[in-house]
Amino acid sequence: MLKPEIVKKLIKILGKENVFTTKEDLICYSYDSTPHDHLPDIVVAPANTQEIVAIIKLANEHNFPVVPRGGGTNLSGGTVPIQGGLVLALHRMNKIIEIDTDNLTATVEPGVITATFHQTVEKEGLFYPPDPQSMFMSTMGGNVAENAGGPRGVKYGVTKDYVLGVEAVTPTGEVVKVGGKTIKNVSGYDLIRLFAGSEGTLGVITQITLKLIPKPEAKRTILAIFDHLDDAAKTVSGIIKQRIIPTTLELMDQKTMELIEGYIPSGLPTDAEGALLIEADGSAIDVDRQIGVIEQMCKTCGAREVKVAQDATQEAQLWAGRRSAFGAMARSARQVLAEDATVPRSKVPDIVRSIQQIAAKYQLTVPTLGHTGDGNMHPNILVMKQDEEEMKRVDAAIDEMFKAALDLGGTLSGEHGIGLSKQKYMKWQFDKASLDMMKAIKKAVDPNNILNPGKIFLKDE
Amino acid sequence: MELLDKLSEETDKCIRCGLCQKVCPIYAEMRSEPFVARGKVRLVKEIIKGDLEISDRFKEIMDLCLDCGACVANCPATVKTNHLVLAARAKVTSEKGLPLIMKGALHGFLPNNKAQALAVKMAYFYQHSGLQSVLRKSGLLETLSKDLSQKEGVMPEFAPRTFRSMLSDLPLKKSGKIRVAYYLSCMTNMVNPDLGKAVIKTLEYHDCEVIIPKDVQCCGTPHLAYGDTQIANQIAEKNARLLMETGADYIVSDCATCGATLKKYDEMVSNAKGFSDKVYDISEFLVKIAGLRVGKKPVKGVVTYHDPCHLARGQGVKNSPRQILKSIPGLTLVEMEEADRCCGGAGTFNVMHYDLSMRILDRKITNIQNVDPNFLATGCPACTMQLEHGLAQHSMAVPVIHPIKLLAETY
């Protein structure tokens, strides 16, 4: 509970209608897309940077936590106010401030929904490639704070590759502006990269300047079915050796296809080890050339079936299965834990096999999807009962999956972040010196541990 | 609490993915978590668990739902948020009674003239449709009754005679290939007897024998919306009995909302076993059962189609009305964007929350404007009133018309 005098001050800063204290409101800001939850003491919805400055100064004065929140769709417990305090709901700051067609940049407030941003720039013939599959719910601020990626990452990179400038309120209530509209910028430390993936612990991002590129003229899709996972992996490296980088290289494993077919039959085989959904983009002529090479490569590498979409309807058909994958999983379980282990591209078959072995060992169903092009795998653990016994098996399986990923030279998280969910694995991936450096940075900018405390690092480490 | 308890499993299905944010029209305007399905589901869950009590804020949140079903259709786990919300409202009503609505009504629309015009229209409709019991308890009608006499100019064009009173003079064919019971909706009865005539003409053109039980009542939707389950069940029992007694092979409705509720009778009352399987929306019936027959007379122009929530998602009927419109000679169907997005009418939602409803409606009107049609077709009277109001506010002279009326013009 915050003292009444603090609530009064907050009302003065934000206006009564933007300060929420009923239990109903607190409950609604106690969770995100993970199973974690904890009630905040208060929720406020600021309208601008100045209000945020005032709120953070107040928080430092009275020592209460502040947790920034966008769409609340992160998969790591990032917006759960685990130590209570104040949730900063950023939905009112949702203006697209500028689209600069001369410099191919855009400047937005953090609460802009990713898909709205896509649609707006695409109307100008421009393109913002990062495409987290939560784009209709996630915010641009949340995307930067989690450094979100998506299927297009293999060709176009992830959010941080498009951030040219950031305005943020520091944990002590100062406003910093770093970067700008230039592509090249080596003045000083690269603080933009520091904010990308900072998970709301180093500053509240209040304005973002993004790089845009011209919208590709055309795109086409291929679906290739493989009896053996290794052949699918060979295909991926084969295509890249031909100097073609597809826009997406999505792998579905056998379990995933079984679930999809049991839900919305989409013509996927249930007896094949995997399928690759490949999309290429570029100029119309070049796309046709790329598709030709990719089709040939799939066949050479042993695909048992290759389907090339000839028009938009067929393209939609090929994607239909992949699009319903999440629903198929959600329907068949009480909870879906979307994990995020990522390995070097060449190790994809190994990690998929490890995941399957671990799943069998702990009697779990773990359909795996992945952005194979960049080795970003999503083993989705289907939790059926959610009782203590099952959760023990789940935890053990997750432990082993991360070990396997790290052993293969990979990382804990490709795009979902650490938050609360992966804290305990941090010391597996990082040596003490690296962890200490990260903590030293946090301590230097947030001496009172105000901003999103209790995340990324375990308390006692 | 019973009804809610049964829904405990339903709340457990939510995996908190947030995908409902994409489609909820209320969330699009409010942008804050309590108003999206994920938030509502969570709150209902806490009520069931006993960790939260019914409060004014809880009621306020549950009231802001259009029952449009968009969240359910888009939910990977198909969580029936709209059912949860209706059950929560029933719980609120049983604990707190209805008078709070009056507060909402007083604050929401009385200070606003445009809102009043719409309210008078809706209230008049409710008063005359025999469903006023719910609204009477709310105090809405009392507050408005004075205005009613002064505001005759803004009332809907009520028909000089109700359809019900015309029935005895209407010669109905006594035979046909299929026996169809036609459920008489309040709106067709009071405002749009021409639609009733068109439906009969169309059904008979399709070689159906039409039987119309005169004593059916309002379908019970408004009662469900305000949490008055008891009355709703009484109505369902009576209507199901009257319609079953006709011995018809099929039961057909020309109102999207009535149809959706008729299709739920078998879940509501015990005497309706097998009843709901016989219920069809008129468009669905013509296309899927009777085999669509179109006449030769053309209807010239461009038509765009608005999907009523209770037809598109409530009954899964999207293609049949479009197929009918496309088959009409001289008529071109041009799709608007977001055709199946709620217009914001939602029964009396537009009266209780006028400003919010109008924001939702504006998006619909813009989508219609972009097509610039000669006709706007839709198969729901509540949508029709809402859309007519919006078009009038934007000075657009586009008639809102039921697809069957356009079809009947070809004969």
Ligand SMILES: Cc1cc2nc3c(=O)[nH]c(=O)nc-3n(C[C@H](O)[C@H](O)[C@H](O)COP(=O)(O)OP(=O)(O)OC[C@H]3O[C@@H](n4cnc5c(N)ncnc54)[C@H](O)[C@@H]3O)c2cc1C
């Ligand atoms: C169905 C589904 C699919 C998904 N697919 C993908 C995917 O393909 N790729 C991917 O990368 N992720 C994916 N995610 C995860 C999630 O959507 C992303 O992490 C996204 O970037 C979160 O955005 P948000 O606005 O919801 O942020 P939130 O969940 O609100 O916040 C995330 C973190 O950012 C911080 N934060 C938010 N806004 C700010 C700000 N303005 N300033 C500072 N910190 C801030 C919060 O404190 C928190 O730590 C998916 C999630 C779901 C549910």
Ligand code: SF4
């Ligand atoms: S889409 Fe369904 S499962 Fe996902 S948060 Fe909304 S109600 Fe829950």
Ligand code: SF4
């Ligand atoms: S039924 Fe419609 S208004 Fe209600 S929560 Fe679902 S999408 Fe929103």
